[in-house]
Amino acid sequence: MDPLTRAAALVVPPHAPELASILHEVRAFCRARVDAARIDREARIDHDLLAAIAEQGWFGLTVPEAHGGIGLSLSSATEVIAELAAHDGSLGTCVGLHSGLAMHALLHEASPALRERYLPAIAAGRRVLAFAATEPNAGSDIASVRTTLTREGDVYRLRGTKCYVTNGGIAGLVTVLARSPGLGGARAGHTLVLVDPRWPGVQRGVEEKKLGLKGSSTITIDLDDVVVPDDHVLGSVSKGLEHAHHALEWGRTFMAAGCLGAARYAVDAAAAHVATRAQFGRPLIEFPLVRLSIAEMRAEVRAIERTLALVCAHDDLAIPSTVVKLLASEGAFRVVDRALQLFGGAGFIEDTGIARRLRDVRVTRIFEGANDVLRLSLASAALAWPIDTLTATHPELGATLSAVRRARGFRMFQDQVLQANLADAIVALFAATALAREEDDVDKLARGIQLERAREALQRAAAPADPEREALVARVAAR
Ligand SMILES: Cc1cc2nc3c(=O)[nH]c(=O)nc-3n(C[C@H](O)[C@H](O)[C@H](O)COP(=O)(O)OP(=O)(O)OC[C@H]3O[C@@H](n4cnc5c(N)ncnc54)[C@H](O)[C@@H]3O)c2cc1C
Known part of the structure; x- marks a missing residue:
């Protein structure tokens, strides 16, 4: 299903x-x-x-x-x-x-x-725990990590460099993803190990200076011939990538919750501000455009809330966690940005606190999977979903998917723009599903917005290829 x-x-x-x-x-x-x-x-x-x-x-x-x-x-x-x-x-x-x-x-x-x-x-x-997968030359392509776990005599040894490790500076244990060629009978393969940063050979770097989330520790960790006891291998040797993907599914769900918190704060702060700030002789909230902003921000927050709750009810988080990460990170950024706009000049001044929120929330579209990369994996999975059941619940998506398959065949897997549009439609439809009970007016507005987004994204996905425009884009990008 x-x-x-x-x-x-x-x-x-x-x-x-x-x-x-x-x-x-x-x-x-x-x-x-x-x-x-x-x-x-x-x-x-x-x-x-x-x-x-x-x-x-x-x-x-x-x-x-x-x-x-x-x-x-x-x-x-x-x-x-x-x-x-x-x-x-x-x-x-x-x-x-x-x-x-x-x-x-x-x-x-x-x-x-x-x-x-x-x-x-x-x-x-x-x-405190940390998780270290990313390396200077291995980010979105997590399988390309060069940190290596080898068997030497009767011990495991770990060598490599991990970067951008959240909680790294305060961590008492770090889960490290390493490639482990030859181990566990697999020629290639990866393994997860649990590392105590006090072990010989573990060297923590200095704190990175960041745009936002400045209080969150982010460091590089060098692993120089670190001896790892056998019992600190997590899960099966050579199955580390699989284990890391499950960890990321959980992680993205938690990260969506962080986005939800930021968005809730921003809409409440903006609503309080526009209720008291008066211009042209009236409180800002009396202007229709301001009311529209506040209502859409509340609807955006509600969509994240309901989707997160629905995602948490799933046993298999692979697709749902990707959906909620995309929805929450992009929705929270939009909400905080709109809040800043409603604060006017004061929003741009640090004292108000909204500017900090905007800086903090920006990275959620990058870490634990850059959003465009997640879009591609979501759409690739969807291209293989059975059309019959899908069409029964979401006829427009089912029709678009089968039309795209007919028109493009396997070439659709190479069309990133098409895949990004499909992914946007899936995210919006998932959110609309989470809002389907329409328990109140906020749900109703939120669902309407998500259905509209899905429709627009599907129209873009179904649009015939435009070779002239594609050639133009290629020429401009090549400059
Ligand atoms: C503050 C912070 C904290 C972090 N914490 C951790 C942590 O605790 N543990 C950890 O392991 N990592 C952590 N990271 C790393 C984070 O997960 C990576 O930055 C993220 O996965 C993206 O990898 P990258 O930075 O190498 O970007 P790249 O992989 O270089 O990608 C850059 C951009 O290129 C585009 N792109 C990449 N691949 C494709 C593609 N196939 N198709 C189309 N477009 C593409 C996307 O727009 C992407 O945003 C953290 C990063 C930051 C900034």
């Missing part, structure tokens, strides 16, 4: 009853303790603040209770990350990456002994 049809059949379970009280605690804590402007100015999250968060147990959101964590479901844990991110993007990223991308392989691939050994300290915040 295609993921859109599956999504339509899923029921989103209600949140766990304990979630409301955790969210209340997080909100009260952040209001009292989190100074987002200071985090941004000092480009670090103060040690005392991290210690206080550890004390609250929030580094254990996704750690099972048996290992000292809170053991929240994916849906509840992402809501907590959204709340943290609404107060500060760097904080949301730090705890979100720890609980999501960097936690997944430990929870699902580590041996029971390794989990027993580390999870209590992780839940208590004594060991």
